[in-house]
Amino acid sequence: MKIYISGLYSGTNPQPGIGIARSLRQAYPQAELIGVEYSNRCSGIHWQDFDEITLHRPWDELNLDAHAREIKRVLDSGALWVSSIDLEIMWFASLFPEGHPNLLTPPLSALNQVGKPAIPAHEYLPVKIPTFVTTELSDWDLHAFCREHDWKVWLKGPYYEAVKVHGWGGFQDMRGILSSAWATDKLFLQSHVSGYEESISLSAYQGELLDCIRMRKRDLTELSKTWAGDVSEVEEEMLVPLREMIRQINWTGGAELEMVRDADNQLWLLEVNPRFPAWIHGSTITGRNIPAALIEGATGVRAQKSIATGEEFTRVVLEIPVRGEYPLSPLPEPFGGAIGHSLKHPSGLLQFANRLHKLDFDNGQVSNGNGNKSKNQPTIIPETFVDDLAAMDFSEMQTPASLFLKTTAADYFARAATLSKELSTDEIEVINAYSFKTNPDDRLVKLAHDSGFFAEAISLLEVKKALAAGFKPEQIILNGPAKWWRRETLSDASFYTIFCDSIEELNRVIAEVESGELKTEFLGIRIRTPNIRSRFGIAIDTPETFETLLEAVKRIPKQCKFGVHFHMASANVGVGNWWHLFESILRWCGSIEALSGRLIEILDVGGGWFPEDLGKNSGEKFRKAIELIPEFLPNVKRIFSEPGKALAQPSMAVAMQILEIRGQNDGWQEVVVDGSIAELPMYFFYPHRILCQDGKNGGWKSLDRGKTQLLGRLCMEHDIVASNVELPETAEVGDILVFCDAGAYDRSMSYVFGRG
Ligand SMILES: *Cc1c(COP(=O)(O)O)cnc(C)c1O
Numbered sequence: 001m002k003i004y005i006s007g008l009y010s011g012t013n014p015q016p017g018i019g020i021a022r023s024l025r026q027a028y029p030q031a032e033l034i035g036v037e038y039s040n041r042c043s044g045i046h047w048q049d050f051d052e053i054t055l056h057r058p059w060d061e062l063n064l065d066a067h068a069r070e071i072k073r074v075l076d077s078g079a080l081w082v083s084s085i086d087l088e089i090m091w092f093a094s095l096f097p098e099g100h101p102n103l104l105t106p107p108l109s110a111l112n113q114v115g116k117p118a119i120p121a122h123e124y125l126p127v128k129i130p131t132f133v134t135t136e137l138s139d140w141d142l143h144a145f146c147r148e149h150d151w152k153v154w155l156k157g158p159y160y161e162a163v164k165v166h167g168w169g170g171f172q173d174m175r176g177i178l179s180s181a182w183a184t185d186k187l188f189l190q191s192h193v194s195g196y197e198e199s200i201s202l203s204a205y206q207g208e209l210l211d212c213i214r215m216r217k218r219d220l221t222e223l224s225k226t227w228a229g230d231v232s233e234v235e236e237e238m239l240v241p242l243r244e245m246i247r248q249i250n251w252t253g254g255a256e257l258e259m260v261r262d263a264d265n266q267l268w269l270l271e272v273n274p275r276f277p278a279w280i281h282g283s284t285i286t287g288r289n290i291p292a293a294l295i296e297g298a299t300g301v302r303a304q305k306s307i308a309t310g311e312e313f314t315r316v317v318l319e320i321p322v323r324g325e326y327p328l329s330p331l332p333e334p335f336g337g338a339i340g341h342s343l344k345h346p347s348g349l350l351q352f353a354n355r356l357h358k359l360d361f362d363n364g365q366v367s368n369g370n371g372n373k374s375k376n377q378p379t380i381i382p383e384t385f386v387d388d389l390a391a392m393d394f395s396e397m398q399t400p401a402s403l404f405l406k407t408t409a410a411d412y413f414a415r416a417a418t419l420s421k422e423l424s425t426d427e428i429e430v431i432n433a434y435s436f437k438t439n440p441d442d443r444l445v446k447l448a449h450d451s452g453f454f455a456e457a458i459s460l461l462e463v464k465k466a467l468a469a470g471f472k473p474e475q476i477i478l479n480g481p482a483k484w485w486r487r488e489t490l491s492d493a494s495f496y497t498i499f500c501d502s503i504e505e506l507n508r509v510i511a512e513v514e515s516g517e518l519k520t521e522f523l524g525i526r527i528r529t530p531n532i533r534s535r536f537g538i539a540i541d542t543p544e545t546f547e548t549l550l551e552a553v554k555r556i557p558k559q560c561k562f563g564v565h566f567h568m569a570s571a572n573v574g575v576g577n578w579w580h581l582f583e584s585i586l587r588w589c590g591s592i593e594a595l596s597g598r599l600i601e602i603l604d605v606g607g608g609w610f611p612e613d614l615g616k617n618s619g620e621k622f623r624k625a626i627e628l629i630p631e632f633l634p635n636v637k638r639i640f641s642e643p644g645k646a647l648a649q650p651s652m653a654v655a656m657q658i659l660e661i662r663g664q665n666d667g668w669q670e671v672v673v674d675g676s677i678a679e680l681p682m683y684f685f686y687p688h689r690i691l692c693q694d695g696k697n698g699g700w701k702s703l704d705r706g707k708t709q710l711l712g713r714l715c716m717e718h719d720i721v722a723s724n725v726e727l728p729e730t731a732e733v734g735d736i737l738v739f740c741d742a743g744a745y746d747r748s749m750s751y752v753f754g755r756g
Helices: 017-027 064-076 086-095 108-113 120-124 139-148 167-182 236-249 280-284 290-299 349-358 383-390 406-423 442-450 460-468 503-514 543-554 575-596 616-632 645-651
Strands: 002-006 032-037 052-055 080-083 132-134 153-156 162-164 188-191 196-205 208-220 226-232 253-261 267-273 312-314 401-404 429-435 454-457 476-478 494-500 519-526 561-565 600-604 638-641 652-661 669-673 690-693 700-702 704-711 720-726 736-739
Touching: 002 017, 017 032, 017 280, 017 290, 064 080, 064 086, 080 086, 080 253, 080 290, 086 108, 086 349, 108 120, 108 236, 120 236, 120 267, 132 139, 139 167, 139 188, 139 575, 153 167, 167 349, 167 720, 196 236, 196 290, 208 236, 208 280, 208 290, 226 280, 253 290, 280 290, 280 312, 383 406, 383 700, 406 429, 406 442, 406 616, 406 645, 429 442, 442 454, 442 645, 454 460, 460 476, 494 503, 494 561, 494 600, 503 519, 503 543, 519 600, 543 575, 561 575, 575 600, 575 616
Parallel strands: 002 032, 002 080, 032 052, 429 454, 429 638, 454 476, 476 494, 494 519, 519 561, 561 600, 600 638, 669 704
Antiparallel strands: 132 188, 153 162, 153 188, 196 208, 196 253, 208 226, 226 312, 253 267, 401 652, 652 669, 652 736, 690 700, 690 736, 704 720
16 A cells, blocks of 8 residues: 655644654554655655655646646556645646545545635535635725724635734735735635634545544644644534535545634634644544544555544654755755745745646636636725815815815714714713814814814813814813813813813812812713723723722712713724623723712713714614613713714825836836825825826726835835825826825824925
8 A cells, every 4th residue: 555645844834744644654554655745844754654755846846747647647556645735635626626536635626615715515514604805805895894893803815824914004014925925816804703713624535424523722833723632523413414515525535624613602614624634643642543544435445443542632842863865955045034935835835826826727616715816896985075076176286285075074074963863862862072183174173063063172272272163161071181281271161071081180170170160060080991901091990990980989079960981992993892892881880870879971982983884874883872871871861972083084185196107017016106104194004095087087086906006205114105006007297196084183193294
């Protein structure tokens, strides 16, 4: 019996070849095991269970046709082949679409049934698939996906590789790295599922399930790979459908179903790998030799029984002698310290993936990834943007210029006003308070005033401005940690409410109210959100801090009514998290009310909303939230929302001009513009929709994704205002580009730089 085993990489993210060899050696002591590798840097070639090693050129240099002929000859000669390289398995499926009796990997149609991320075969099993989207969506929609899933999302490559997304900037960086490594724009984003990780490993031959076990990961490496696990039977309710699935999709070879079991005991299927897992020998030492079952099923030759030595396994690192005929590679040239993919895939697998794209091999054949034929989807532009731009004259404009989108701004304020009316009930009035600091532009302030908003200020200078703009003192909400800065600005202070940011401030304000120096209808507190890090508000998460707070609240003078404010940006923590937090705050407030004896009559939920999220589904979530309030806080009469960027962000744009168009290099192009991150300081935090004018009809359309970088005018390395766009072919020097969504902190925090 001669068995070829390919995929011997044995670093911290190992391939299964060694584990397969160890298991087969136990079951078939006399078999000839031949290790196959494509790099002498895969340390597994030195493993003693291999009788022989076949070392090929790396994938990027290999003559694929000759290699294919050689493999056919090997299989026809009666030898078996077990592959543990995902890409090799896909390539085999294209060489042998119907399989080969001695090739112990799945045929093409079976492989298509387990393609990521949809995994069609999951229909047979009692599992769910975590929500995912293709990265061909516009940046605008990808950002929305991340917010909706609380930024707990994974960016996944077309075949393998998954990285956790850390913020928008982190996402853009990783997308760039994965896209260029895999030569495709077609990656996907998938929501994270919290729970315990477990796997099913199985072997099957021509649609017959031969053996399977369940393994729970008990310890993980930094890359979330198994380091220790326990092995048990697959339970009946999974086993029966699994057997049916294997029959229906006609599987051959090993497989691993990677899953997460959530707190409700629901299984989520993350991936089906078309091969044994790297920890497979961990199953063998518990008495279940899954690779041996495959060989036995394919050949009918009885395997020696494995002896169970426990139900749990762990891994260690071993030093082994290097084979004399394959000495270590010479030391490399001193190397710049870069961390490249080449270290992780020494056999040139990435290049192999790219060769497969070029061969058009995955042209609809294998659904995994589907190569570089991506179809990026356009950004949808609101009509009011286009209307507002149509009314502007760009010919005389000094760029970079801030553009006020008049109808857009009016539209957003009107919608917010309508929403608060619709959400108000007989018991609770919903009121908007415009956050001045987000953008104190007079036009926005006027819109807020005319729309019946209150004014939310974080400094007395902002209060002064609000009063000058026509807000009444009883419409002013004072907030923030430094609200008494420039105290002299306001001699006769009177407010609707003051929310104190600390116990110290609360004590001071109580004293001033008692002495008559300050007047305010409400005196409240901002509470620090439990479990989410924040520098603002009064902590409540230990019995001691909570006790201190209660003592202070009890001292609030009776002439003031009491309220509570909390604020956590949903755009940052995610929309789901925000609602979770809201409920938890209601519970805390219920305790404050009960234990302090002070009634909570107003609740202020802060700002931090992304424009699209605030009124999503006509504010259906808000409606439910407002219905919930009386359950916990029966005395609340008014609830305040403090939108800042939700209204200001779409209200302004930045126009800039193209200064220079440089030649293309390998498809990549650099274009210099006269705008910069000084006018777009939020560039790194969320996507901006970019518009250009059609050369022919002058209409505005959004830039597609592509290989052009827009370099800002500043002499600073990081002044790149867009890194993944495509300009129209007609673009020329002097053309105007409009960066939308720049009306909030882009505007208020923009700075003067490089202007002499
Ligand atoms: C900044 C701020 C807001 C507005 O936040 P946005 O992110 O602009 O929506 C609301 N309330 C308070 C107290 C603030 O400090």
